Amino acid sequence: MSDSMTIIDEIRQFLTDRLPHRKVTGTWKDREQYHQKLREQGIHCVLYRGENPGDNAYQGSLKLLIYGLIELHARAEGHEVEQQELELVKELKAFSESDDGALLSIRNIVTSMQVEAPCGWYVAECDYGPVDLSVTDNRWDDGSDSPSDVYVGLEPEIGFGHEDDYIPMDELMESKDD
Structure with missing residues (x-):
């Protein structure tokens, strides 16, 4: 049995530990609400967007929206922005391929397509699971590997x-x- 908030907090902490050069948050803000230094540093934001509880324990999954934001110098060309967006995406993909992120499945990624240069962003729709999202204890699970x-x-x-x-x-x- 896992609490959705605990799982999401763990994902954020794993990303924070893995990407100390980036800001990892769980609070969505308009771009301008982030301090300029943070935008230049790069941001990954992990947001809960729902879940598929599953019919049985360990068949559930969380639906997450993860977005990244980066701002380059004022004269940055579109391809420079795209390169930085792809760097943020690469970090997310590397996390999903690591032991800590192994349950994270990236379903779809979209980017700014250079339209907002010198700012860039990506949005990734993700699932995290399978996890047990039951709200009651599984009466059949005594914690042992096999019945005693x-x-x-x-x-x-x-x-x-x-x-x-x-x-x-x-x-x-x-x-x-x-």
Whole structure:
């Protein structure tokens, strides 16, 4: 069972740790509301946009919108802006290919297409999962890798009539270690 906010905060923290030269945030702002220095540094913003809870535990996914923003010098050409947008996109893709971001699937990316030079941006639609988004505990999950009350029989004493010959799996595993 995972809390959506906890997962999103972890993603933001992973990006912050991985990209110390960028500003990572969870608050959407108009471009002008970011300080000039931050815009020049580059920004990645991770936003919650919904979820697919799934029918069973560990079938859910979060829907995220991740956008990046960068501002270059006043005389920057469109291709310079595009290169910086692609650098931001590359950072996001590298994160999604890392261990920390392995559950992040990038579904679609759009950019400014140089229209707003010297400012550039990208927007990525992403899914994060599968994760358990249940709001109640899974009564079947006791945290163990296998049920503790599994009994096994060894051939040829198996099946009907041999129930008393079965031993707990834990004992069988211990005897194999000896």
